[in-house]
Amino acid sequence: MNNPFYEFDSLNNATRFDFLSIGKKEIHKAVIYSQTADPQIFFLSLANVLQDDSLDFVTISNNGDLKVVMATVVQTLMTFLDVYPTAMIAFTGNTPSRSRLYNILIGQELGQASASFKLFGIKGDHIESFAPDRCYDSFLVMLKNVNIE
Template identity: 45%
Template structure:
């Protein structure tokens, strides 16, 4: 993806990516990948880093750089899956509005994403290959050669 993104610091063996969002203000952010109890399944979290080091997933920053942040998340996923090629990453927004934002972003870049990744949408009934006009509550992404089902 040849779009602007934030330079980040890779920490914890490519499980945490810290960067600074620069817009109306400077906001410290992190992208983390956390292992679940299921083998090779990780959750992705995007959060603001508070001055005391705690993480905040609820605050809406409105810093004017949403596209750049989403490309930064994409780059972090790319690095993480290169380091963990059998991993499956699950993520959703911390609100319905954020989940919808992720869905719109995935829809816009789906053909590019499909070149390298498998992208699924999660519904109440399970999951399916991502379709642009379907409503999802979460998303699953892996490298193309990873067997999910």
């Protein structure tokens, strides 16, 4: 959480954040927080912004700046939660290997993150407090003071 991150622009009432990934090439990226059927739960998505301003949620960029991109996503999460402090944020990788990568990255940052956030791992229909030695399909994060109902 103390890693370098890219500057970003907050758009759409802090539900979209745009930034420029600068690795092997420059890639315009967006972090989107979409409200689900439950008004307290938002789904986090990371996308490439194409030249026509459409969003590409599928392409894996491999731009060489993964840690900076992930640190930027965490910064947008903190900004989002400043505006929506009772929100719960769900996310998953768009492939099983991407979900495993998120699992590893969360495990590496768990000590710092647990000071501010509650982190949960989801496997099938089972939700539990995040454990670094477990493999999850998706994840849920919220501020420490938010309770799951």
